[in-house]
Every structure is written in C-alpha cells, then in structure tokens.
Amino acid sequence: MSDAVEDFLTHGLKGRSLGTMTHARSMAENQIKPKIGNYRLKDLRAEHVDLWLDELAETLATKTIIQIHNLLTRAIHMAEKRELVGRNVSALCETPHGQEGRPSRSLTLDQAVAVLMACEGEKFGVYVITSLLTGIRPEEARKLLWGAVNLRGKPPSVSVLRADRVGGDTKTKKSRRALALPALVVDELKRHRARQTAQKLLAGEAWQEHDLVFARDDGTLLDPMRVLRGLRVITKKAGIGNHWKVRELRHSFVSILSDGDVSVERIADLVGHSTPTTTQTVYRHQIRPVIVHGAETMDAVFGNGDQTGCGSQNDSGPPTCCR
Template sequence: MGKGYMAKILIGRYEATIYREGDGYTGAISLGFGPDGVRKRIKRKARTKREVKDKLIEAVGDLEKGIKTETNHTVAQCVNDFLTYGLKGKSDNTLKVYTSIAKNHIIPRIGRVRLKDLNVDHVEKLLQVIAETKSTETVRRTHNLLVRSIRMAERRDRVGRNVAALVDPPEGVAGRPSSSLSLDQAAKLVVVAQDPKWRLGAYVVLSLMSGIRTEEARMLRWTDVDLEKAVVYVLRADRHRGDTKTKKSRRGLSLPQVAVAVLAAHKAQQAGERLAVGELWQENDLLFCHRDGAALDAHQVRAEFRKITRAAGLGDRWVPRELRHTFVSLLSDQNVPVERIADLVGHANTRTTETVYRHRLRPVITGGAEVMDTIFGTGSETPGSKSA
C-alpha cells in the first residue's frame, strides 16, 4: 500500500506532515537543512494517526529540551556505553562484576527495549525476577548499573528521564551467613596450605593469621612486606583507585612466625617461576599472582582456595573472606578484647567489628601475632598441637 492520505499539522512552532505508508502512518517534521545541505527531519511511525501525532509531540518536547532522541538506541547500547566509558579508574574486578550483571541479567531480559520506551514496569519486573534466585547484593548492583547507565545517557541528552531511579530494588534471596573455621579445622587448613603444590597456600596462611581482607591480600606487594621484622603493611586494596576501605584500614601488622616461614618459601618459589618465564614475566611486584606475574581476580582466588579446603577435608563451601572471620573468632576465643581486634582488622571503630562479627566475639578482656604463634606454634610443631 503506497502513500495516500496526507495531512499537515502544527506542533508547537514546527510544521509536521502525517501520511499513510504501508500498513500504518508516518509523521515527519522538517528541521530545515544542515551545513552540508542535507535536509534534516524527524520521523515517527505508528499504526494510527493519533499514535503518530503523540510520538511527534513527544519528539518536539525532547527537541525543545535539547534531548537528542535516538529512536533505536536500546537499553543494551546504553548499558554497554556505560561499561565502556563510565567505569574509568575503577578496578578490574568492578568492571568484571558489572559486565557479568549486564551480560547475564539486563541485556537478555530488557536489552532490546528502546531506551525512550523503557518504563518503571520494565525495571521493576527485571529486578523482581532476579530477586527470586539471586542475592540482595546482586539485585542492588543490577539496579545501580541501570541507574548509572541511564544517568550517563541523560547527560548526553539521549533520554529525558531516568526511570530506573524511580524504582526501589526488592530484597533478594538470603545468602549463606559467613562462617568461621574451628581451631581444629584451621589447623588442618594451615598444614595442607603449606604444601608447595598450592600456589596460594601462602595467601591462605597469611589471610587466616593476619585477618586482612581478600581485596587487600590480592594487592599486596613485596615492598609491603619485611620478613626480617615480621611485618606486613596494608596500604591498598582491589577497589576504586586502589584505596583501602577506610583510612584506618591502612595499617602495619606483625606476622606470626608460621606466616613468615610460609611467605619466605613462597617468595623463593615465585623467584623460580620468574626465571622460568623470562621476558614474559609481568613485573607487578605482587605477592600473589599468576605464574607470569599477572594479577589475580577474586574468582581465581576463590577457585584455588576451595581446592585447598577440599584437600584439607573441609569441603568446598568455604570462601576466602571466611579466613578473616576465623581470625576474629580465634582471637576472641583467646580473650583478645574487641578494641584490639578492631585495630587488627582495620575497622574504624568497635561498632563495625561488633556488628559484622557479632557471632564470633565473646565478651572478654591481648595482640595478633603473639596469639597466632600460641595457637599454631612457631617452628616445626604442627599447627594446633598446642591446646587453645
């Protein structure tokens, strides 16, 4: 069916033409000619004249607001733009997390929706579906990614309203509460982790015996460690700009002798790997890295850690952050006061320690490395051989 019906109308100060085309109607507004002599037009299509007129009115409204409406710009394009340009300076881990959320949740479900057509219902239904099987943290990150992506599109005049910001994300599935290893379990883990076949055995021992965060351990450099003085300095984390979580998280920690011995062996093993790869070695000065010196991400650490816990007969349900919970629990069992524990784990105050680790603390009345030496022994003794 060709063009038949044609009408001219005024929309604000613009003259529009609506004409029949195919099985519906097309509306066009002439914006004159550009510097290149090419005629500039806004066109909208719909099944009825009324729908075309409404779309033209909306287009004129956007035009007068300075919004450069791109009718085919989709949610997928919007989110991908943000992943490309909106996360500059963020850690590699942050980029991987948001990319995974976009790939697995947003794009498959609403990626084809045109950004200008996205509404609150789309966003609420998306988040509700995710909340049925995923954690609250995943739901909130998905919402955050949508809000920030559309906000960037707003700044670029591609959309007039951020509908995602109008939605309150629902609660997701309750995650498994963090647990801590018992003394017997921790002792088994320390013994198994010292086997040279585990490239992250030293990571496990250091994390358990110092209480550092997993994001801090991944960023440790050899210049941060003094094995002669048995000290490790926590100065950065795998976070935005490499900053630690709080100012108090920047701290120096004395190391128990077991951890010093394990780190010394790890350093020697890493030196051998460096010689083996030669020019392929990536000089990052990292304590814990791939065989070529490249940085590790959280997923890789978690996978290796679970291999070690399985070998220790502890199963594979454990995650690296629970080494920190174990550190707090063991110190509390040894009557270390909460104020001292807060200092050791880098909390700004005891309230944080009491809130996050309330199930690990006991109300009592003494320091980290000395206690760990008492628990696990200092030399050839088997960790855990001393009574707690």
Template sequence: MAKILIGKYEATIYPEGDGYTGAISLGFGPDGRRQRLKRKAKTKTAVKDKLIKAVKDLEAGVSASETYTVRDAVNDWLTKGLKGRSENTTTKLRILAETHVIPKLGKIKLKQLSADHVDAWLDQLAEELATTTLREIHGVLKRAIRQAQARDMVLRNVAELVTTPKGTNGRPSKALTRQQAEAVLKAAEFSELHAYVVLSLTTGIRTEEARALRWDHVVAWIPSLKQWHPVTEAGFKHKKFAIYVWRADRVGGDTKTRKSRRTLELPTLAAQALRQHHTRQATQKLKAGEAWQDHNLLFCTSVGTPLDASNVRRAFRRITNRAGLGTTWSPRELRHSFVSIMSDQGVPIETIADLVGHAGTSVTEAVYRHQLRPVITKGAQTMNTIFGEKPTG
C-alpha cells in the same frame, strides 16, 4: 495534507502507506539541509499525539530518537560510563547487564520504560537472586539511565523511583574453628597458596590487600638501628617482622578506607611462611627467565604477573577440600576466621577493629556479628567477682 500548530512548531499530517505520517519542520542544520522530525501511526489522532509528545521532549531538551532502547542506553553506559573502573569491576558489571538487564528490558524504548516495568522485572529476579545481587543489577539500570539523562536522551530516571525488593537469602559467611583452621593450614603446606593462606588467617588482611602486597612492604626490625627495613634489603635473618598494609587490588591501588592503612606485626608462623615463599619465588623467577615480569609482588603467577581473584578462589577451594571441609569456602572467610579466633581468645573488640582496619567497633560488630563471641554475661561475672557469689535459698 493537513497543517496544524503544535506549540510553536508547524506540523503536517499526510497519508503514507497503510497509515499516516506527521512531520515538524525544525529549520535548517549547520550543513544547510532542512531538519524534520517525523512520527508514524495508523490514524491521524495517534500521529498527532506522538507529535505533541515529541514537541514536549524538544522543549524539555530531550534528544533521543523513538528507536533508542534500554539496550542502547545500557551499552552506551558500558562503553562510556566505566572509565577508571578496574578490569574486574568492568567485567562484573558487563556480565550483570548482559545476563539480567538487556535480555528482559533491552527491547523497550527508553522513553517508554516505566516504573511498573522496572518493578515487575525486579520482582521476577527476586525469586532467584540474593538481595545483594539484586541491588547491583538495579544499580546497573539506574546508572545507565542516569548517563542517558545527562546526555538529554530521556527526561527522568524511572529506575530511581523503584525500591529494590528483598531477594533470596544469600550464603552467609562462615568462620573456621580452631581445629578447622589447623586442618586448612596443614592442607595448604604443599600449595602455591600456602603463604597467602597463612598470612590471611593470622593477620586478618583482606583478600584484595593480600594480592597487592609487595616485598618492600614486608619489613624486619633492626634492633641496632631501632628501625624497620624492607626484607629486600635486610633479609629474613631477624626475629621481628611486620607488613605495611597500605595498598589494595582496587581502582587507584588504595585500601578500602584511610583507616585500613595499617602496619601489622607478623606472627612467627606467618614470618616463616613468607621466608619459605621468598625462596620458592626466587626459584620460580630463575625458571621463568626472560618471561618473568617483575612487579615485586608477594603473591603472583609463575611469571610474576598479578594474581586473578578467581584463580585464588579456585586454589583455595582445592585446599579446603583437601582439608576435608568441602569446596564451599572462599578466601575472604579467612578474615572472618581471624576475627572469630581473636574473639574466642578474649581479644577486645576495639583491638580486633584496629587489626582488621575498621574505623570503629560498630563496623566490626555489624560485619562480623556471627564471629564475635557474646559478651552479655560480662556484667554479671564482674559483679560476682566484686561482691562474691552468695548461696541461694
């Protein structure tokens, strides 16, 4: 049995089975039992190299075992690192991890994972997935390793050293034309999603904002009092209505940004749709009886519980299909359509930014650049008006 000194530790290397085993004594644990670190390999040299690496990890504070894999790190993160996240977000991240991260990288020992491994993995995914999806998947790995770092399971985060490659072109968002919008509104008339579609199209609210709206967020203007009052108290026999967009179906229940908190006057079409929806929901409540769970939500299931985003998408695609537009549309494109229609009518971009809850016009221009009407001719048109158009030649 050979004894060697590795750093401040005394190690022994001895034959065992078909190879060699190296052991380092780490003293005694709290229970009085001797603690030993072992490594195995085919040759003495390989064992010594493993012991040297193990000592470096010890001195760096890394405590992961040689068997701790990327799968272990990702599963630990899914178990401990998603506290406070919404159920939808947790489900989405778990699907990304179990579909794209664990099957390809899961068996690799975390300590042995290299930037080359991550590069090759992402390059392979880039042949099939959109850039946005690639960023999300890469983010799962980075956060899982970051948590492992915080628990001294690995020294560095190699996923942070790699740039996410560009993936395939994702499906660009679309906007309904005025004629298409009218067809969708007509097709939605007999759908349980009718008021949802009308409100989203005519106010431009986000889908997560629509799902979080409560009836006390719908208010009527009382001229005699010069105040807004919830329709739950004032009813719908008034001329002017608004909605308080103060919440969203997000973690914590707040809107996307502070600027997103806004009060929007309702177009007549939206107010009428909500009036009819309120009556229909009262009938549903009576029909459900004791099964009804009262969350005071504008849009809910047949028993009052919050709507699931995927169910909304499926119901909306049935509407667009009925309107003759196919099933490739999503509810968020009602917001894009609102911006497009506003722009086509000459509404200033500053006003549009306020209506959709953006902090400034730069965000609106970046997100909805395909929906905004080009205004590059405005300068020439204005000068023609001032100085008059003179004939050429």
C-alpha cells in the same frame, strides 16, 4: 535498552577496578540484557522495570538485586544526560526484597587446622596461610609488596599500605597498619620467596617485576577469581567443601582471636577498622564478649617459633604446627 547499558559499561565505568567492571558486565549480560534489553529505551516503562525486579526477587539475594537495579538506573541516567530519553523510569521504581543471602562464615578451630594442613604443596597455600593468620583483606593481600615485609625484624612484621582498589589506597586510613607475623607465616613466606626467585629465573624475560609477594607466574597481579579457585581447592582437600569465600579467612581470623580472649578494640586495630563498632557490626557473628595480640595468639594456637611450618611432619601424626 541493551545499547544504553552497553554504552554505560563502555564509558560510565572509567577509572573503576577490573573487578568492578567485570562484575558489572556479568550483571548486564546475565540479568539485564536477556530480560529487558529488547525494549526500546523510549518504550521502557516503570511497570516493566517493576515486573522485572519482582522476577529477580524470586531467586536472587536482596544485595544482588540492589546492585543490578543500580546498574540499570545509572545506565539510563547516562542516556538521559545524552538526551536519548526524557526521564529515568528505573529511578522511579523501588527495589524489592529478595532472598536471604548466605551470611559470611568463619572456620572453626578444627577446620582452620585442617585448612592449614591442606595448604601443604598447594600453589595458593602460602596466600591462604598468610590471610588466615594475619586477617588482611583480600585486596590488601593481592597488592602486598616484598618491600613491606620484614622477615628478620624483632618481631617479623608486614606493613599494610596498599590495596587492589581504585587509586591503590587501603580501604580507610586506619587500614594502613603494621602487623607482627606469626612464626608459621614467617616460615612459609621464606619458602615462598625462594620458590618465587626460582620462578623468575624460569620465566626469564616474560617476568614483569612488580615486587608483589603473591603474583602470577609472570609476576603480574593476581585476579580475585584465580585466588578463589585456589582457596576452594584447599578447602575441598581439607574436607570442608568448596563453597568458601576468600574474605571468610578474615572472618575466621577475627573469630579465632575472639575465642583467644583478645579484646574487640585490639581486634579492630589488627583488622584495620576505624572503630570497634565497625568490627562488632561487620563481624557480630564472630565476636563474643571478652574481658581482655594477633601474632601471639596465632602462635599459641597453631605453633610457635620453634616449629618449621605446616610442612613439618613426623611419623607420629599431623604437622607439629597443627596439633
């Protein structure tokens, strides 16, 4: 069985993103191979799979069990096509319900202020600030290019045209959008560009130019786990724990806009959803009924164009943008 799974990991995921392949291998190494990997493929029966799935259901979330079961089914299907087994016993089994997964959370306004303040001096501070105050998806932020950023426009803006997905396209056509940038983001991106220019000189020939706004020290694409670790350093520093997920910056953006009386239709446009229904379904815990744009609301909440960013501080208290 382990050989069939390994064959699928090697040949069945071609063209998939690095994140997808890494996740699939993790599931195989931690949940499939150690528990049913020792069965010979031809000896594996549906009841073996059922018992294994029931064991997973005792500790794992339903969504995770579905992913693991799907991986096994696809691996056996590849073996079936290669005539290594007569039928796919995994496809005969129902996926059981597992544990309740942790729902996505959003930052409260006080927590968001604390996070913005904690970004000062942190390597991933500008990434977190940009994500929180624009609501772009993590995969969109990782593939954001300087060529799509206009810091001198009226208003300053960013064009979301690419994403760290297979093919490089955004999630949907509606996801291709232009967003006005809050003043705080503009200030932070200006400082970030200066730091990145210095980093290029330091790296010398090791620098690989991809025009990425957020990049590793050699100019290459950030991996999701590196971003996650950077975020959790900041949230821990902010005093709200280190169990937050990067996508929850986007959830927080939606929550803050909703509390700022921005309509769900406007929020759907800003986050790149095809319809307001998607926004209400995915972010139903963050959306509240409203009567009545992105950058204006964020400026009103976190500061205005006269501020100089989260690094600005005086003797009387916290950074002026975060009061």
